Amino acid sequence: RKEVEQDPGPFNVPEGATVAFNCTYSNSASQSFFWYRQDCRKEPKLLMSVYSSGNEDGRFTAQLNRASQYISLLIRDSKLSDSATYLCVVNADNYGQNFVFGPGTRLSVLP
Amino acid sequence: EPEVTQTPSHQVTQMGQEVILRCVPISNHLYFYWYRQILGQKVEFLVSFYNNEISEKSEIFDDQFSVERPDGSNFTLKIRSTKLEDSAMYFCAVGTRGVLSLQETQYFGPGTRLLVL
Numbered sequence: 001r002k003e004v005e006q007d008p009g010p011f012n013v014p015e016g017a018t019v020a021f022n023c024t025y026s027n028s029a030s031q032s033f034f035w036y037r038q039d040c041r042k043e044p045k046l047l048m049s050v051y052s053s054g055n056e057d058g059r060f061t062a063q064l065n066r067a068s069q070y071i072s073l074l075i076r077d078s079k080l081s082d083s084a085t086y087l088c089v090v091n092a093d094n095y096g097q098n099f100v101f102g103p104g105t106r107l108s109v110l111p
Numbered sequence: 112e113p114e115v116t117q118t119p120s121h122q123v124t125q126m127g128q129e130v131i132l133r134c135v136p137i138s139n140h141l142y143f144y145w146y147r148q149i150l151g152q153k154v155e156f157l158v159s160f161y162n163n164e165i166s167e168k169s170e171i172f173d174d175q176f177s178v179e180r181p182d183g184s185n186f187t188l189k190i191r192s193t194k195l196e197d198s199a200m201y202f203c204a205v206g207t208r209g210v211l212s213l214q215e216t217q218y219f220g221p222g223t224r225l226l227v228l
Contacts, residue, residue: 032215043202043219044154087154091215098144098156098167099204099217 003027004102006088012108017078021105023071023088030100032091033064035073037084038104044087047073078109113140115220117203123226127192132223134186134203142206143186144217145178147171147199154202160186193227200224 006023013019025033033050048055050062050071061074071088088102116135124130134143145157158168160178177189190197203220 034216041200041224043222046216046218049216098159098169099146099154100156101146101154103153 003100004088004090006086006102007105009104010106010108012110013078014110015078015080017109018074018076019078019107020075021073021086021088021107023073023102025069025071025088025090025100027090027092027100028069029092030069030090033062033071034089034091034099035060035062035071036087036089036101038087039084044089044101047086075107078107080109080111083107083109113205113207113218115203115205115218117201117220117223119223120221121224121226123228124193126195126227130190130193130225132188132190132201132203132225134188134220135184136186136203136205140205140207142166142215143180144204144206145188146202146204146219148202148222149196149199157188157201190225193225195227198225198227 004025007021011019035047036044037047038044048057048062050064052064054063059076063072085104085106087104089099091099118133143160146154147157148154156169158172158178159166175191180186200222202222204217206215206217
């Protein structure tokens with residue numbers, strides 16, 4: 001079983017749309033959760049950490065459901081600049097442990 | 112956000128040659144990581160490095176790979192005898208912990224694109 005799975009995508013949405021990405025993870029010992037975005041041929045860049053209580057950063061909202069081992073990312077009012085691959089990342093321990101990446105979900109926001 | 116630089120940005124090498132990829136974190140960090148990403152595939156962990164020694168490594172990180180921090184600043188990944196399948200983007204990352212949180216966040220360098228011919 002794959003450790004971190006994501007919606008296969010790609011998602012093609014018009015500007016202004018709301019889009020949601022889903023992610024599941026297999027390791028119940030996972031402690032830290034993140035969404036990164038990756039532009040084509042660039043490094044992953046931190047978008048936001050995901051906390052148990054859920055968190056919001058502007059147009060972006062992340063949710064975590066530990067019981068279901070499920071993470072989500074919601075993007076409201078999508079912009080052309082949101083076009084990227086969104087990576088779900090989990091960490092088994094809080095510090096000093098490798099990140100486990102999902103395969104990513106590609107988003108294209110169309111004018 | 113910590114700044115991490117990597118050199119070279121691109122490297123082309125012949126199969127069987129040795130390559131050294133370099134990472135220079137700008138500020139002090141405790142943990143360093145190497146990841147790779149084969150074109151079109153997911154980011155994969157290679158090795159983590161703490162206090163001048165390997166703390167964890169994946170099954171990808173076989174005897175052909177080694178890491179060191181020779182001068183206390185540069186963090187290097189060496190591939191002794193490159194294979195065609197080593198062609199990938201190699202990312203260095205540093206771990207940092209927030210002031211109010213025990214959670215570590217990792218920040219990635221721009222990567223080195225390695226092509227083995």
